[in-house]
Amino acid sequence: MKIVVIGAGPAGLAAARAALDANQRVVLLDAADDLGGQYWRHLPSSRPSSNEAVLHHQWTNFVELRARLEDDPLCEVVTSAHVWAIDRAGIHVLVGPPDGPDRERRTYPTDAVVVATGAHDRVLPVPGWELPGVYSAGGAQALAKGDRVAVGERVLVAGSGPFLLPVALSLANSTSTVVGVVEASRARRVASSWAARPWELVGARTKVAEAGSYAREFARHRIPYVMGRAVTAIHGAECVESVTIAAVDSSWAPIVGTEYSLAVDAVCLGHGFTPRLELAIALGCQLNDRRFVAIDEGQRTSVVGVYAAGEITGVGGADLALVEGTIAGHLAAGGRLDDEVLGQARRHRATWRRFAARLDVAHAIGERWSQWLTPETTICRCEDVTYQQLRTVARVTDSSGLRSLKLTSRAGLGICQGRTCGRTIESLLGAWSNEGGLIDGVTTDRRPIAVPVRLGELRVDSRDAATD
Amino acid sequence: MTAHSVDPEKDPIRPGSTNVVTIVVDGASVTGVRGQTLAGVLLSAGYVSWRGTSRGDRPRGLFCGIGVCFDCVAVVNGLSDVRVCQRRADDGDVVTFQSDHPDSSVEEQSSDAP
Numbered sequence: 240m241k242i243v244v245i246g247a248g249p250a251g252l253a254a255a256r257a258a259l260d261a262n263q264r265v266v267l268l269d270a271a272d273d274l275g276g277q278y279w280r281h282l283p284s285s286r287p288s289s290n291e292a293v294l295h296h297q298w299t300n301f302v303e304l305r306a307r308l309e310d311d312p313l314c315e316v317v318t319s320a321h322v323w324a325i326d327r328a329g330i331h332v333l334v335g336p337p338d339g340p341d342r343e344r345r346t347y348p349t350d351a352v353v354v355a356t357g358a359h360d361r362v363l364p365v366p367g368w369e370l371p372g373v374y375s376a377g378g379a380q381a382l383a384k385g386d387r388v389a390v391g392e393r394v395l396v397a398g399s400g401p402f403l404l405p406v407a408l409s410l411a412n413s414t415s416t417v418v419g420v421v422e423a424s425r426a427r428r429v430a431s432s433w434a435a436r437p438w439e440l441v442g443a444r445t446k447v448a449e450a451g452s453y454a455r456e457f458a459r460h461r462i463p464y465v466m467g468r469a470v471t472a473i474h475g476a477e478c479v480e481s482v483t484i485a486a487v488d489s490s491w492a493p494i495v496g497t498e499y500s501l502a503v504d505a506v507c508l509g510h511g512f513t514p515r516l517e518l519a520i521a522l523g524c525q526l527n528d529r530r531f532v533a534i535d536e537g538q539r540t541s542v543v544g545v546y547a548a549g550e551i552t553g554v555g556g557a558d559l560a561l562v563e564g565t566i567a568g569h570l571a572a573g574g575r576l577d578d579e580v581l582g583q584a585r586r587h588r589a590t591w592r593r594f595a596a597r598l599d600v601a602h603a604i605g606e607r608w609s610q611w612l613t614p615e616t617t618i619c620r621c622e623d624v625t626y627q628q629l630r631t632v633a634r635v636t637d638s639s640g641l642r643s644l645k646l647t648s649r650a651g652l653g654i655c656q657g658r659t660c661g662r663t664i665e666s667l668l669g670a671w672s673n674e675g676g677l678i679d680g681v682t683t684d685r686r687p688i689a690v691p692v693r694l695g696e697l698r699v700d701s702r703d704a705a706t707d
Numbered sequence: 708m709t710a711h712s713v714d715p716e717k718d719p720i721r722p723g724s725t726n727v728v729t730i731v732v733d734g735a736s737v738t739g740v741r742g743q744t745l746a747g748v749l750l751s752a753g754y755v756s757w758r759g760t761s762r763g764d765r766p767r768g769l770f771c772g773i774g775v776c777f778d779c780v781a782v783v784n785g786l787s788d789v790r791v792c793q794r795r796a797d798d799g800d801v802v803t804f805q806s807d808h809p810d811s812s813v814e815e816q817s818s819d820a821p
Contacts, residue, residue, distance in 0.1 A: 270774070272795070277773055283742040283795070287723040294720060337774065337793035340786060359775045371755035371768045372709055378772025381792070386747030387713045387722070387740070412720075413713045477766075478709060478755045504709045620770070620778060623762040653761070654777040654788070654807075659770075691788065 241266060242351040242571045243330060245322055245518060248276020249557040250549025250564035251355035252304045255314060257568030258353075260580075264313050266347055268320040268332060270690075274305050276357055277377060278557050280385045293412055294384050296405070296449075296557065317345075323690045325349065325521040339693045350544050353567045354519045354532070355560075358512035358550035362398070363608055364626070364663060367473030368508065369617045376406045376509030389413040391505025395482055397421035397470040398509040400602040401556075404453045406507055411460040418463070418503055421484055423491050423510070424602050425467035432601040443594045445558075469493065470506065471611040479506055491605025510604055513662055514551040517686040529553065530684070537576045538567035546571050555595035562588045609667060618667070619660045621653020629667060639672040640679035641665060654691075657683040710750035712740060730800040732757075745791035745802055746772070746779055757781050757791075757804045764808035781805045 242258045244251045247269035255267045267274075275281055279301045281291060292298035308314045317334060321342070324331040329349055335342030360375040362368070374382075374390050376398060382388040394415045396407045399422055407417045422429075457464060471493050472483040486497035519532045525541035527533040532540055532547040540547050546567035549560035562584040569581055576585075612618075614627035632648040641664075644650075650664045651657035657664070661683025669676040715722050726741040730748060739748030746769045749757060756766035758780055770778040774793045782803035783789040791802065 285742040286725055288720040290719060290721045338789045359771065359773060369765060371766055374769065375771045378770060381772035382747060386743045387718065388710055388747045388750050389713055390710050414717050623760050623765055655775065659776045
């Protein structure tokens with residue numbers, strides 16, 4: 240048996256190791272040209288440094304994991320591997336430079352698969368967010384860790400959730416001045432979700448220590464952290480020059496009269512994460528009511544032989560992803576859930592899940608965030624669809640079907656295939672439609688062609704025949 | 708100045724020696740650090756946008772940085788729609804700004820592209 244692991248972030252790496260520990264063959268696929276995923280995105284080997292660990296958590300753990308996989312003859316690591324479709328014939332991959340051309344076509348079997356495709360930032364629209372100089376929080380992080388590029392001199396980090404903290408520190412460690420971290424959730428909400436049932440957090444002591452280290456580092460870099468506020472507008476002619484910040488209520492509606500402005504040359508936004516579901520959906524995996532991949536205690540999806548681990552099963556951070564990957568890899572390799580070797584992973588998974596559930600409550604998107612939008616605010620960045628245009632289409636067509644509303648407004652139909660604005664247009668349109676929300680059962684998660692492919696790369700008569 | 712490469716003298720990761728990579732951006736020679744993505748080289752050289760959107764020809768540069776949003780696509784070595792945040796810069800790479808707006812005349816690709 241050969242186990243195919245899709246995604247080489249914490250979950251995929253741990254899954255591959257667990258399967259190798261059970262003496263099974265593993266194929267590890269990742270679109271990037273090195274292992275680590277977004278969490279351990281790092282400099283290429285052509286840029287050695289003596290203290291790269293300062294940009295990472297658990298860096299040693301990653302270095303050991305990578306060495307373990309690369310040194311194992313049972314493990315075939317395939318980087319620059321772009322999975323573009325999955326069907327009965329298998330997992331279709333193009334291997335080569337991102338967006339081609341002339342990538343090598345390969346197909347892998349699907350009888351034992353661990354899906355660990357992760358998540359990307361969810362960024363809510365804000366007036367001016369389409370200006371150059373506005374980045375997703377993860378984008379700024381990726382540039383800092385993978386390119387040693389600082390996105391600005393005076394940078395504001397805003398949105399919601401604990402991910403804003405490492406992003407701010409990455410920027411500070413890249414010689415930017417972080418003028419503030421603006422968290423939309425109010426202090427009372429965050430505190431109450433933490434203070435409830437404290438005994439549940441006993442196993443999560445390392446997280447408390449982590450929080451302490453952020454507090455120290457923020458003090459050292461003099462980074463102000465404010466809660467219950469949001470960036471409600473971004474201004475600039477050619478690129479970002481300033482932001483408007485306002486206090487928000489518990490539903491994230493801005494409070495009139497509390498606005499103030501701040502001069503910045505870059506803004507990093509993150510309001511949570513969207514799981515990258517297209518490959519799990521292509522494999523036939525059912526989703527749960529929170530729109531993550533549905534799994535059982537053994538990380539098994541609804542499809543026999545297909546396992547899921549990490550952020551696609553619920554956003555929970557790298558620690559949870561690592562233990563989920565370990566369990567998924569072990570079971571994919573034919574192991575049992577009650578095997579002794581999984582005892583610790585299962586206990587830790589329970590702890591990290593409780594931890595994740597609290598973060599979910601503390602930092603959930605407020606239901607009235609859209610009050611900071613103006614008629615001119617861009618909603619769909621690809622197709623330049625404004626809030627007013629979307630609203631007008633919804634009113635004039637009186638449609639309750641997402642598919643028809645997308646076709647008439649063009650929102651979500653651009654080159655990103657709705658990855659950036661998809662969940663936002665679903666929630667806005669759903670709120671406007673008559674009663675029962677959107678009724679056609681369509682979501683923006685399904686993408687049968689998972690990444691763009693050049694037609695020339697699919698020609699049957701291409702290289703194989705030509706080089707004979 | 709907005710985006711910029713971290714000054715190696717001040718970089719807490721204590722970088723070792725690096726090599727230069729030279730690319731061509733809309734006809735101009737631009738240098739970056741070998742190992743950087745094309746987006747990293749562009750941003751470090753002071754470019755903030757390199758594409759016009761299909762409807763309003765609005766400027767776009769880098770947004771998500773991880774290959775998801777497609778804001779950063781450009782023409783690379785004669786091939787359009789390449790996500791420059793995903794592609795490492797190679798010496799001699801030719802990056803041309805991309806306008807997806809139907810009214811803008813798409814420039815013929817230079818014949819000296821490698």
